[in-house]
Amino acid sequence: MKNIYQKIFNIKNKNILLTGANGFLGLYFSKLLIDCETNLYLVDKEISNLKKNLIKKSKSKLIIQKSNIKKKKDCKKIVENSIKKLGHIDIFINCAAKNDSLSSRNIPFEKYNEDEWKDTMEINLSSAFYFSQFLCKHFEKNKKGKIIFIGSHYSVVAPDQSLYTDSKGKQIFIKGPDYGVSKFGLLGLTKYLASYYGEKNINVNLLSPTSIKNKENLDFQKKFSMKTPIRRMSQLEEYAGPLLFLCSNSSSYVNGFNLLIDGGLTSA
Numbered sequence: 001m002k003n004i005y006q007k008i009f010n011i012k013n014k015n016i017l018l019t020g021a022n023g024f025l026g027l028y029f030s031k032l033l034i035d036c037e038t039n040l041y042l043v044d045k046e047i048s049n050l051k052k053n054l055i056k057k058s059k060s061k062l063i064i065q066k067s068n069i070k071k072k073k074d075c076k077k078i079v080e081n082s083i084k085k086l087g088h089i090d091i092f093i094n095c096a097a098k099n100d101s102l103s104s105r106n107i108p109f110e111k112y113n114e115d116e117w118k119d120t121m122e123i124n125l126s127s128a129f130y131f132s133q134f135l136c137k138h139f140e141k142n143k144k145g146k147i148i149f150i151g152s153h154y155s156v157v158a159p160d161q162s163l164y165t166d167s168k169g170k171q172i173f174i175k176g177p178d179y180g181v182s183k184f185g186l187l188g189l190t191k192y193l194a195s196y197y198g199e200k201n202i203n204v205n206l207l208s209p210t211s212i213k214n215k216e217n218l219d220f221q222k223k224f225s226m227k228t229p230i231r232r233m234s235q236l237e238e239y240a241g242p243l244l245f246l247c248s249n250s251s252s253y254v255n256g257f258n259l260l261i262d263g264g265l266t267s268a
Helices: 004-008 024-035 048-054 072-086 114-142 177-196 218-227 236-247
Strands: 015-019 039-044 062-066 091-094 145-150 202-209 258-261
Touching: 015 024, 015 072, 015 114, 024 039, 024 048, 024 236, 039 048, 039 072, 048 062, 062 072, 072 114, 091 114, 091 236, 114 145, 114 177, 114 202, 145 177, 145 236, 177 202, 202 236, 236 258
Parallel strands: 015 039, 015 091, 039 062, 091 145, 145 202, 202 258
Antiparallel strands: none
16 A cells, blocks of 8 residues: 555656756756656757666656757647657646856846847747647646746845855856846746636646755855855755655645745745
8 A cells, every 4th residue: 555655746657848858957857757757758959968867767758859949839849749759748847947157257237148138038938938838738638737847046036146256255257137037937927827727727836946056166155055044055856855746746736836945045
């Protein structure tokens, strides 16, 4: 007899479409979902790492597609192919995102590049809109479905630029406006879709991580930790439970929710 936790968090044989599968968080989620014996359709613009790390590990169906998601036609093709290969989609996880590394640039807002802005919005926000249009139509037909957008603590607060200064207070990196604005937009899209499809048995939620420890310099780690009540950066493993919760039937009455995993960063 299965324990209660095995019943309510069981997602075995669920068909999942996941974009941004080759990213830091996306790859971790892909491995986690393989361990849960789900059927996966993974999408990224770079897939060599996915093939290297995942194919031999999977015991269920695993399809990996190399694709760009900037254009509506590309998103449509991905959805059509995923349904064709898996039969139907139960869950869509939107991990695809463009985010600057801490060493990439120091551009003030007044000089921020229009092309950079548009590129980020296409990847982080517009693609989520396109996928939702196609998938919600599919979910309506199947009378059920789940969408999990991946947000950020920057979905609810603006970047703290003091995190990106050196020991003398000099600004060595400026977090651009595009990433945070796109994540705020995802929160808005989450709430809109949750309301619009509320009677259709389609759940739409946002899972919002904070900074995850990943080879950042010690100065940044220390500054970020001091900004967070829990006094440390997050670890990848701390996102497994929240994702499984949103994927499973245990979250059947959770809709339009922003699940912030931020160590209390946004509580003050």
